[in-house]
Amino acid sequence: MTNSTSRIARVASAVALAIIAIAALGVAANTAKSSTSSTPRYVSVVGDGTVKVTPDSVRVDLSISNLASSSAASLAATAKSADKMRASLKSSGVEAKNIKATNLSTTPEYAYSNNGPAKLTGYRSTQNFSIIIRDAKNSGLIIQNTQASVGNALTINTTAPFVFDQKVAEANARTLAIAAAKAKAESYASLTGSKLGQVLSIEEQISQSGPTPLMSMAKTTAMDAPVQVDLGQQGITVTVTTKWELK
Numbered sequence: 001m002t003n004s005t006s007r008i009a010r011v012a013s014a015v016a017l018a019i020i021a022i023a024a025l026g027v028a029a030n031t032a033k034s035s036t037s038s039t040p041r042y043v044s045v046v047g048d049g050t051v052k053v054t055p056d057s058v059r060v061d062l063s064i065s066n067l068a069s070s071s072a073a074s075l076a077a078t079a080k081s082a083d084k085m086r087a088s089l090k091s092s093g094v095e096a097k098n099i100k101a102t103n104l105s106t107t108p109e110y111a112y113s114n115n116g117p118a119k120l121t122g123y124r125s126t127q128n129f130s131i132i133i134r135d136a137k138n139s140g141l142i143i144q145n146t147q148a149s150v151g152n153a154l155t156i157n158t159t160a161p162f163v164f165d166q167k168v169a170e171a172n173a174r175t176l177a178i179a180a181a182k183a184k185a186e187s188y189a190s191l192t193g194s195k196l197g198q199v200l201s202i203e204e205q206i207s208q209s210g211p212t213p214l215m216s217m218a219k220t221t222a223m224d225a226p227v228q229v230d231l232g233q234q235g236i237t238v239t240v241t242t243k244w245e246l247k
Contacts, residue, residue: 044244049240062128064129140229173237
């Protein structure tokens with residue numbers, strides 16, 4: 001009786017262990033399947049697309065400065081010169097919203113010599129402006145006319161052609177970038193004996209290479225040789241980092 005009971009117990013124990021082992025295998029299989037489905041095979045590639053466009057606008061940074069015997073007089077003179085500048089720009093089609101004052105300062109000015117102390121020569125007021133000229137082709141003539149209307153109180157610091165609205169160029173560059181990324185992904189899929197699936201993620205970066213601003217203007221009021229601002233071409237580049245599923 002005792003031996004029979006012992007054999008039954010051993011059989012029952014073996015059956016229980018077998019059931020546990022089968023269950024464990026099932027759990028492991030489901031876990032592996034779940035892991036595979038949640039982390040599919042993929043390839044990560046980068047695609048670039050660049051579009052060359054001619055700038056349609058020019059940004060001009062300029063200063064207006066006047067020296068006078070008092071700070072009040074220098075401020076008044078600078079304000080008068082600035083009004084002439086605004087009038088000239090507006091008569092050339094530059095809108096008020098594209099004329100921006102960036103700084104205004106008044107400082108004493110001294111003359112220095114080797115003998116004796118520095119001598120106060122007056123007060124200089126300076127106002128800086130950032131101007132956007134949307135008529136890029138005629139920007140040189142507009143700048144020249146403004147210089148002539150204000151005189152030596154106006155100093156041109158920099159000119160920079162640029163694309164005012166980049167949306168169309170960006171869209172075209174993006175199309176090229178995605179096409180380049182997909183072509184790379186398809187190549188990798190083919191080389192590894194896989195099929196290309198859906199795109200899993202896309203990250204984008206936009207950059208631009210501005211043209212070198214070229215401007216030549218003689219220090220003269222003669223208008224027989226208009227100033228030319230060479231616009232060149234500006235590159236708009238879209239770079240996409242993509243992940244593609246491999247089947």
